[in-house]
Amino acid sequence: MASTVIGAGITVEGEIATDEDVIVGGVVKGKLSAKEGVTIEHGASVEADVASASLVVAGSLIGNVSASERVDLQAGARLVGNVKAARVTIADGAQFKGNVDMDI
Amino acid sequence: MAQARTSTRGGDREARIGRTARVRGRVHGEGDLVIEGAVEGDLAIRGDLTVAEGAEVTSSTVEAHEVRIAGALTGDVAASGSVRLSGAARVRGNVRAAAVAIDDGARFSGRLEVEFELPPELGGASRSEGRGRPAARR
Numbered sequence: 001m002a003s004t005v006i007g008a009g010i011t012v013e014g015e016i017a018t019d020e021d022v023i024v025g026g027v028v029k030g031k032l033s034a035k036e037g038v039t040i041e042h043g044a045s046v047e048a049d050v051a052s053a054s055l056v057v058a059g060s061l062i063g064n065v066s067a068s069e070r071v072d073l074q075a076g077a078r079l080v081g082n083v084k085a086a087r088v089t090i091a092d093g094a095q096f097k098g099n100v101d102m103d104i
Numbered sequence: 105m106a107q108a109r110t111s112t113r114g115g116d117r118e119a120r121i122g123r124t125a126r127v128r129g130r131v132h133g134e135g136d137l138v139i140e141g142a143v144e145g146d147l148a149i150r151g152d153l154t155v156a157e158g159a160e161v162t163s164s165t166v167e168a169h170e171v172r173i174a175g176a177l178t179g180d181v182a183a184s185g186s187v188r189l190s191g192a193a194r195v196r197g198n199v200r201a202a203a204v205a206i207d208d209g210a211r212f213s214g215r216l217e218v219e220f221e222l223p224p225e226l227g228g229a230s231r232s233e234g235r236g237r238p239a240a241r242r
Contacts, residue, residue: 003123003124004120004121005118006119007118007119007133007135007137009119009133010119010135010137011130011131011133012131013130014130014131015129016125017125017127018122018124018141020124022125026119
């Protein structure tokens with residue numbers, strides 16, 4: 001159960017930082033950091049650098065990503081930015097433009 | 105063990121700023137919002153706003169429909185509906201609403217503006233329905 005939910009109709013312009021997890025269904029512009037997982041839902045639009053343990057993208061993200069565990073782009077996701085994560089999956093149908101650094 | 109759940113309960117889902125979350129910036133949009141953490145910035149919500157106990161909101165303006173405050177809020181509140189301060193609320197700022205309720209124990213410092221019309225026999229202007237009867241309202 002996500003602790004912070006930015007609902008589909010809500011826009012946050014600024015920085016969000018949490019020790020728990022975040023689900024974004026609306027719009028976030030700025031910066032997003034979470035100690036647990038971040039989910040960007042289908043239809044959500046994030047323009048921010050994201051730092052978290054893990055990240056699932058089903059919507060749109062423009063920004064750089066730094067995830068200590070994993071990043072998963074689902075079909076329908078759109079990510080423009082650089083990704084730094086230990087594990088990455090990109091589903092068929094996801095759109096991605098950027099560098100991937102798995103720190104190998 | 106990051107659990108990423110994409111549950112869409114369709115349409116407007118309640119938005120929540122969790123207890124450990126800190127938001128600095130402007131929050132606006134449609135839908136109800138529950139704040140359990142800390143928010144620093146203006147809020148303009150077309151929905152109900154709940155500031156939970158332990159939450160801290162620092163703002164210059166807070167706009168919402170119904171507002172329920174059980175935590176700390178600094179800033180001016182303009183509610184199109186009612187504002188309720190529960191016992192743990194600590195509010196500093198001006199509050200303008202259609203109705204206000206302040207529970208025992210709440211701390212409030214600021215101006216309260218609750219729109220209402222006095223009936224004409226008490227000196228309020230009667231709506232020009234002419235006849236000098238208190239205008240039926242609400």
